Amino acid sequence: MRKINVIYWSGTGNTEMMANAIAEGVKEAGNEVNVIQVGDATLEDAKDCDVLVLGCSSMGDEVLEEGEMEPYMESIDGQIGGKKVALFGSYGWGDGRWMREWQERVEDDGAILVEDGLIINETPDDEGLTQCREFGKAL
Numbered sequence: 001m002r003k004i005n006v007i008y009w010s011g012t013g014n015t016e017m018m019a020n021a022i023a024e025g026v027k028e029a030g031n032e033v034n035v036i037q038v039g040d041a042t043l044e045d046a047k048d049c050d051v052l053v054l055g056c057s058s059m060g061d062e063v064l065e066e067g068e069m070e071p072y073m074e075s076i077d078g079q080i081g082g083k084k085v086a087l088f089g090s091y092g093w094g095d096g097r098w099m100r101e102w103q104e105r106v107e108d109d110g111a112i113l114v115e116d117g118l119i120i121n122e123t124p125d126d127e128g129l130t131q132c133r134e135f136g137k138a139l
Ligand SMILES: Cc1cc2nc3c(=O)[nH]c(=O)nc-3n(C[C@H](O)[C@H](O)[C@H](O)COP(=O)(O)O)c2cc1C
Pocket: 009, 010, 011, 012, 013, 014, 015, 016, 056, 057, 058, 059, 060, 061, 062, 063, 090, 091, 092, 093, 094, 095, 096, 121, 122, 123
């Protein structure tokens, strides 16, 4: 059984809905999952898992949320070399640039991206939630 930690930030709950649906998929596939709000996450939570799944909506001007998510990323940059990682998040009016740049960042950290970053526009609908569950199953 794999241990998968889902660590996320969400302002209005859209990325949180994604996190919970991804967790359902992980469980359906028979794996263990911990869903952790980034404000409660430790460095150990990023390290002590088989796959680290990070979620954050697109904030500012195509960046990660700066109060909690960006500092957490800074704390794990340099600590996730060789780690299997997957990224997800909700966005509004952009074209997903925050996700492309975030993926480049974790690859520069030496992490291995196991799935393409999953992005969903605003609140996930039923189809979006199904996509999230499939993403979780595939991890
Ligand atoms: C302060 C602020 C900045 C945002 N900046 C962007 C942005 O640069 N690009 C984008 O596509 N969406 C942007 N959005 C829209 C959010 O990413 C979108 O509403 C998303 O669904 C929020 O998800 P959450 O509820 O998980 O935080 C921004 C929203 C807020 C409140």
